[in-house]
Amino acid sequence: MEIFILGFFTIGYLVLAGADIGVGMLLPYLGRSADERREVITSIAPFFLGNEVWLVAAAGVLAGLFPELEGTLLTGNYLAVVALLAGWVVRDMGLWLRxxxxxxxxxxxxxxxxxAGSWTLALSWGAILSGILVEPLTGLVAALATVAVAALFATHGLSFAGLRLRGELRARAVRPTGAADERGTYALTAAALAALGVLAGIRLPLAASAADAGTLALLVPVILVLIPFLVLSQAWVWWTFRHRVSGPSYL
Structure with missing residues (x-):
């Protein structure tokens, strides 16, 4: 059960936050003027904070249910984790202060x-995930794998922008993929990110690094009680903002 919980939060973050990271990566392409960029940012404004909750939850689950693995991952990916946190802060500063x-x-x-923050986030996740999937990973192969994961984030962002924007901005978002059905493209990129998370989880020694039985017996039921509230709140946000962007928001 603890493996399912970690996978649930991690994959949820990759799919949900991967969209707003991808939109941020391609902001200069999607928005050619200040007004257009503000409208593009409006497409992710209702979602990005809620999406970050999934990462916080995944980190908490990793620390509480897999403490040994947490230490191994942080030590082995120290530079990538520091870059990820820096990119996260810089990206959110840009969103709030612009x-x-x-x-x-x-x-x-x-x-x-x-x-810059969005690209740093995507490349950091690319380095972490590709390092787990293909180990050891060095040199040109490491760089290509990292960029490939970042490109998946960018494509996912384009598909999300296609779902949220209107007019020329929507046309600009769907043009690189040539997609007539934004929902289908979003489903494909979401499935690819989910598969990436699953494959990374298979490569990790999750069962061997789980916490002791007493800790699991205490934490797992609490987390299982909280999961429905997180899912319902996320579903409510998506339903409330299901329509395409009609103008600039507070950001």
Whole structure:
């Protein structure tokens, strides 16, 4: 059960947050002007904070239910984890601060932070996941695998933008994939990210590194009680903001 819980939160994060990371990566392509970029950011505005909850939950589950594995992963991927956290902070700073001052240079600076932070997040996850899947991974092969995972994030972001945007912005989002059905493209990229998470989990010694029986007996029931609330709140957000973006938001 503990393996299922970790996989549930990890895959949930990759699929949900992978979309807003991908949109941030391609912000200069999707939005050619300040007004267009604000509308593109509006497409992820209702979701990105809720999506980050899945990563916090996954990290908590890893620390509580797989403490030995947590230490191994953090030690073995120290630079990638530090870069991931830095990218996370920079990306969110850009999202929150870009609209706080009415000035083109100010907005351009924080738009750049959104793009840089999103790319850092995607490449960091690429380094971590590809390192788990293909070990040992060094040199050119490591770089190509990392970029391939980041490209999957970007494609997932395009498919999400195609679902959320209208008019020329939507056309711009679907043009690289040539997709007539945004939902089908989103389902494919979501499945690819989920498969990536599953394959990484298969490669990890999860059963051998689980916490002792007493810890599992205490934490697993609590987590199982909380999962429905997280799923319901996520479903409520998606239902509330199911329509395409019609204008700029608070960001």
């Amino acid at each position: 609209g706080r001052v009415d000035g083109p240079h100010w907005r351009l600076c924080w738009d750049g932070a959104i793009v």
